[in-house]
Amino acid sequence: MSLLIKGGRVIDPSQNIDAVLDVLVENGKVKEIGKGLSAPAGCKELDAAGKCVVPGLIDMHVHLRDPGLEYKEDIISGTRAAAAGGFTSVCCMPNTKPAIDNKAIASYIINKAKAEGFCNVFPVGTITQGMSGDRMAEMGELKEAGCVAVSDDGKPVCSPELMRRSLQYAAGIGIMVISHAEELSLVGEGVMNEGFTSTEIGLKGIPRVAEDIATAREILLAEYTGAPVHIAHVSTLGSVRIIREAKARGVKVTCETAPHYFTLTDDAVRGYNTNAKMNPPLREAADVAAIKQGLKDGTIDCIATDHAPHHLDEKDVEFDAAMNGIIGLETSLPLSLKLVDEGVLTLPELVEKMACNPAKILSLGRGSLASGAVADITIFDPAAQWTVEADKLQSKSKNSPFLGWQLKGKAVATVVSGKIVEI
Amino acid sequence: MKQFRHKDIIALRDLTKEEIELLLETAESMREINSRDIKKVPTLRGRTIINLFYEASTRTRTSFEIAGKRLSADTVNITTSSSSTTKGETLSDTALNLLAMKPDIIVMRHSVSGSHYFLSKKMPNCSVINAGDGTHEHPSQGLLDMLTMKDRFGRLDGLKVAIVGDITHSRVARSNIQGLTKMGSQVFVAGPPTMVPPGVEKLGNVIACATMKEAIQDADVVMMLRIQQERQGKTLMPNAREYARYYGLNPVNLKMAKPDAMVMHPGPINRGVEMSSYVVDGDQSHILKQVENGVAVRMSMLYHVCSGEIE
Numbered sequence: 195m196s197l198l199i200k201g202g203r204v205i206d207p208s209q210n211i212d213a214v215l216d217v218l219v220e221n222g223k224v225k226e227i228g229k230g231l232s233a234p235a236g237c238k239e240l241d242a243a244g245k246c247v248v249p250g251l252i253d254m255h256v257h258l259r260d261p262g263l264e265y266k267e268d269i270i271s272g273t274r275a276a277a278a279g280g281f282t283s284v285c286c287m288p289n290t291k292p293a294i295d296n297k298a299i300a301s302y303i304i305n306k307a308k309a310e311g312f313c314n315v316f317p318v319g320t321i322t323q324g325m326s327g328d329r330m331a332e333m334g335e336l337k338e339a340g341c342v343a344v345s346d347d348g349k350p351v352c353s354p355e356l357m358r359r360s361l362q363y364a365a366g367i368g369i370m371v372i373s374h375a376e377e378l379s380l381v382g383e384g385v386m387n388e389g390f391t392s393t394e395i396g397l398k399g400i401p402r403v404a405e406d407i408a409t410a411r412e413i414l415l416a417e418y419t420g421a422p423v424h425i426a427h428v429s430t431l432g433s434v435r436i437i438r439e440a441k442a443r444g445v446k447v448t449c450e451t452a453p454h455y456f457t458l459t460d461d462a463v464r465g466y467n468t469n470a471k472m473n474p475p476l477r478e479a480a481d482v483a484a485i486k487q488g489l490k491d492g493t494i495d496c497i498a499t500d501h502a503p504h505h506l507d508e509k510d511v512e513f514d515a516a517m518n519g520i521i522g523l524e525t526s527l528p529l530s531l532k533l534v535d536e537g538v539l540t541l542p543e544l545v546e547k548m549a550c551n552p553a554k555i556l557s558l559g560r561g562s563l564a565s566g567a568v569a570d571i572t573i574f575d576p577a578a579q580w581t582v583e584a585d586k587l588q589s590k591s592k593n594s595p596f597l598g599w600q601l602k603g604k605a606v607a608t609v610v611s612g613k614i615v616e617i
Numbered sequence: 618m619k620q621f622r623h624k625d626i627i628a629l630r631d632l633t634k635e636e637i638e639l640l641l642e643t644a645e646s647m648r649e650i651n652s653r654d655i656k657k658v659p660t661l662r663g664r665t666i667i668n669l670f671y672e673a674s675t676r677t678r679t680s681f682e683i684a685g686k687r688l689s690a691d692t693v694n695i696t697t698s699s700s701s702t703t704k705g706e707t708l709s710d711t712a713l714n715l716l717a718m719k720p721d722i723i724v725m726r727h728s729v730s731g732s733h734y735f736l737s738k739k740m741p742n743c744s745v746i747n748a749g750d751g752t753h754e755h756p757s758q759g760l761l762d763m764l765t766m767k768d769r770f771g772r773l774d775g776l777k778v779a780i781v782g783d784i785t786h787s788r789v790a791r792s793n794i795q796g797l798t799k800m801g802s803q804v805f806v807a808g809p810p811t812m813v814p815p816g817v818e819k820l821g822n823v824i825a826c827a828t829m830k831e832a833i834q835d836a837d838v839v840m841m842l843r844i845q846q847e848r849q850g851k852t853l854m855p856n857a858r859e860y861a862r863y864y865g866l867n868p869v870n871l872k873m874a875k876p877d878a879m880v881m882h883p884g885p886i887n888r889g890v891e892m893s894s895y896v897v898d899g900d901q902s903h904i905l906k907q908v909e910n911g912v913a914v915r916m917s918m919l920y921h922v923c924s925g926e927i928e
Contacts, residue, residue, distance in 0.1 A: 390819055396752040465731075513730065513732070
């Protein structure tokens with residue numbers, strides 16, 4: 195089984211390639227990249243003229259809700275949404291029911307994804323048992339079972355002592371800790387960013403310092419222990435600054451942001467729009483500018499969606515009662531491509547943030563089109579115009595603030611291990 | 618007669634100066650009905666009003682009920698203790714079930730800011746009136762406060778109004794700021810910095826003051842807000858005693874306001890905390906006048922959402 199992707203703009207930052215070339219795939223691996231490659235007998239050909247051909251996109255932060263919350267999303271629908279959005283791999287967070295805090299749940303996810311999924315699924319295990327914030331989970335076994343990181347995403351590890359020990363222990367095993375950086379006592383009953391908008395519409399505010407203080411704590415612990423840490427969903431100007439300074443000092447810190455944090459401000463909450471409610475909350479214009487600057491100068495390593503599907507019943511309620519989170523897999527690529535149009539990132543830099551860096555940070559053995567690499571490839575049309583419509587989204591849930599938006603850029607083929615995914 | 622073109626009254630932020638003037642003018646004429654021996658007119662005969670109260674209320678609920686009855690509407694009261702909410706029914710389902718009974722107006726108080734907009738979307742043919750939503754707005758209170766000030770001064774334009782207390786968590790403050798700004802008054806707010814929200818000055822014609830003294834100095838109106846000890850007591854202030862000392866209104870600091878300044882409070886009052894009893898019961902207090910005007914203002918609101926062409 196072979197595939198020849200012809201005449202696309204091949205962008206592979208791992209090899210410093212950005213040119214119109216052909217990519218030949220054989221037996222699930224990249225065989226060769228070059229000009230005017232000829233197709234071997236029986237080879238499928240894909241015309242990629244005018245399209246970009248890049249290492250398969252990786253979303254290192256999604257919620258697939260399986261097991262236990264399949265009414266929101268499951269491994270099948272979630273990976274279908276991922277493939278539709280151009281992702282060849284996703285890392286799923288462990289706040290399922292039960293949580294991914296043991297080998298059995300991790301294996302269930304991996305096996306179901308292999309059998310029925312539309313893209314690769316790398317589970318993230320919990321830091322603490324049952325995400326209780328009480329005792330460490332069996333990180334060794336979680337890694338053996340195939341978990342690529344640990345995180346209590348959705349809530350912070352409140353105890354600095356437990357976080358310190360978790361960082362140290364995880365470093366010994368060689369598994370990355372992803373921190374949900376949030377100081378709950380500062381969040382209180384807040385439901386949106388604290389600022390002028392919360393003042394005007396009378397919703398309780400979450401101050402930015404609730405994130406900043408937690409980011410600073412994780413960095414200090416990483417610095418003290420020498421262990422690496424990855425900060426999830428960075429949303430504030432303060433966090434970007436703190437991470438930038440830490441990186442300059444040589445602290446082993448990496449981080450990600452999500453498309454909504456560089457696309458929307460808390461103005462989107464006006465009208466009490468529950469599809470603009472997430473945690474961390476949408477911030478203000480100065481934060482959006484800082485996130486973009488952080489992406490540009492390399493402070494922010496990755497773009498991940500924090501894809502958080504919720505049922506209509508959980509969003510079509512009063513604002514305070516609505517669940518936090520929005521779906522993102524199918525809008526991430528076009529929203530991120532806007533950064534290229536705006537001159538924030540070059541296309542190769544975008545590919546680094548959406549493929550190479552997540553692979554590197556979590557040692558996924560992907561994110562490259564080098565000869566012999568797993569043939570996970572995303573082919574997208576950067577100019578394709580389309581409108582986000584609820585009934586056309588593959589995700590089971592439709593909780594997106596971008597419904598009705600006119601977007602530019604769309605995946606046209608998602609290739610996983612050499613095979614074009616049929617959605 | 619000028620027409621009111623809204624289906625709902627949810628926030629004074631949504632109304633124009635002319636619409637607020639209309640509501641106040643009508644309230645003035647409603648007051649005449651309230652002074653008659655037989656306090657009833659047939660204006661809303663055959664209309665059904667549901668008072669849906671998810672939070673405790675004495676004044677506001679009674680006031681809306683009396684307002685409805687004086688206009689001959691049929692009024693029904695639902696409070697949380699007797700509603701389906703205790704059985705776990707969502708606001709959406711409660712709304713749809715009530716709607717099936719064909720009410721003309723639902724007057725709701727709810728603890729979540731913005732829940733009236735949510736309710737209104739579910740009921741295109743029924744008016745929604747906000748009797749207080751979370752920490753957002755309390756438009757009938759804002760209107761009755763403005764009516765009481767207008768009674769006293771004959772105008773709202775150019776008045777200096779001090780609002781003192783927990784501005785952050787006050788829907789009364791927000792409605793007054795929105796309304797008074799539109800009517801040309803100048804609002805001075807003061808409170809412990811823990812109780813003043815970011816960007817408060819951008820809400821309208823508002824000046825945030827560092828001290829209470831600065832706010833009430835030469836004020837025409839001093840409006841004190843209720844301190845909810847169960848809420849603010851935790852982290853926003855040391856205790857009621859210290860609060861009373863720095864942010865309480867008493868006969869001494871009241872002298873800093875204009876000699877004929879009026880004192881207001883939306884109730885219920887914590888005597889001895891935000892206001893001393895000497896001020897509550899003193900000559901400058903207009904607190905009971907506020908309550909009296911509440912009925913007239915609510916009659917005006919009920920009348921206007923039921924009449925006229927809706928946009």
